[in-house]
Amino acid sequence: MKKFATWNVNSLAVRLPQLLDWLAAHPVDALVLQETKLTDDKFPTMEIGEAGYQVQWFGQKTYNGVALISRERAENVVKNIPGLPDEQARVIAGTVGGVRVIGGYFPNGQAPGSDKFAYKMNWLNGLRRWLADELKAHEQLVLMGDFNIAPDDRDVYDPVAWAGQIHCTAEEREHFQQLLNLGLSDAFRIFDQAPKSWSWWDYRNLAFRKNQGLRIDHILVSEALKRRVTACEIDKQPRRNERPSDHAPVIVTLQD
DNA sequence: ATGGCTCAGGTTCTGAGA
Numbered sequence: 001m002k003k004f005a006t007w008n009v010n011s012l013a014v015r016l017p018q019l020l021d022w023l024a025a026h027p028v029d030a031l032v033l034q035e036t037k038l039t040d041d042k043f044p045t046m047e048i049g050e051a052g053y054q055v056q057w058f059g060q061k062t063y064n065g066v067a068l069i070s071r072e073r074a075e076n077v078v079k080n081i082p083g084l085p086d087e088q089a090r091v092i093a094g095t096v097g098g099v100r101v102i103g104g105y106f107p108n109g110q111a112p113g114s115d116k117f118a119y120k121m122n123w124l125n126g127l128r129r130w131l132a133d134e135l136k137a138h139e140q141l142v143l144m145g146d147f148n149i150a151p152d153d154r155d156v157y158d159p160v161a162w163a164g165q166i167h168c169t170a171e172e173r174e175h176f177q178q179l180l181n182l183g184l185s186d187a188f189r190i191f192d193q194a195p196k197s198w199s200w201w202d203y204r205n206l207a208f209r210k211n212q213g214l215r216i217d218h219i220l221v222s223e224a225l226k227r228r229v230t231a232c233e234i235d236k237q238p239r240r241n242e243r244p245s246d247h248a249p250v251i252v253t254l255q256d
Numbered sequence: 257a258t259g260g261c262t263c264a265g266g267t268t269c270t271g272a273g274a
Binding site: 109 | 259260261262263264265271272273274
């Protein structure tokens with residue numbers, strides 16, 4: 001059995017104790033992190049190493065930042081999207097135990113029509129082009145992270161209020177569909193899931209208590225990997241911590 | 257009570273997140 005997971009920790013400096021607790025309770029084969037918000041010199045390699053994990057990291061000051069934590073050492077590590085010049089640290093990829101693991105912190109996009117939305121669209125185009133190549137090179141591939149896209153109205157607590165808003169625009173959903181069209185499957189939707197399953201809840205307005213959230217953190221698997229998937233779940237428990245991240249981890253389980 | 261946030265950087269506030 002293998003487990004892969006993704007978690008937007010919203011500052012690894014703040015969340016490191018929670019990360020170490022989570023890893024102890026959930027011994028995954030690979031975990032990708034988003035929004036570490038650390039420059040590379042401040043990355044807590046020693047603490048993660050002492051927990052029994054290898055780690056690759058790619059950060060910047062204040063914003064963004066990603067990492068790939070794994071039991072086995074990740075090979076052929078790539079940072080950001082080849083062919084897409086980008087000042088922001090958003091992607092880390094590596095091969096772990098024969099599986100290509102790609103972790104992404106997709107741009108937020110702020111609002112349709114904004115410069116940040118245009119950046120998001122350009123980034124998604126670059127990602128799709130690169131992924132087409134990666135899928136040719138790696139039959140077993142998982143793309144996971146904070147996509148900042150709610151693929152369907154089922155993934156939104158109030159689809160009417162969010163219609164056309166950021167994360168829910170037709171353009172973003174079309175990009176998500178194009179990733180699926182490359183031969184990827186949304187692991188969460190392989191299985192029957194409880195309605196109102198979210199991976200993110202706003203810090204404001206008691207959103208978690210009221211279960212008002214979005215499902216924007218995803219695990220996409222290639223055809224070869226899909227055949228091995230036995231479960232996919234969102235772990236809400238860390239959202240109940242004191243000083244939680246606003247995102248919950250998502251975990252996929254595969255048979256050997 | 258019908259409101260209600262949390263980060264980093266830096267400094268008593270701003271920008272960003274989603």
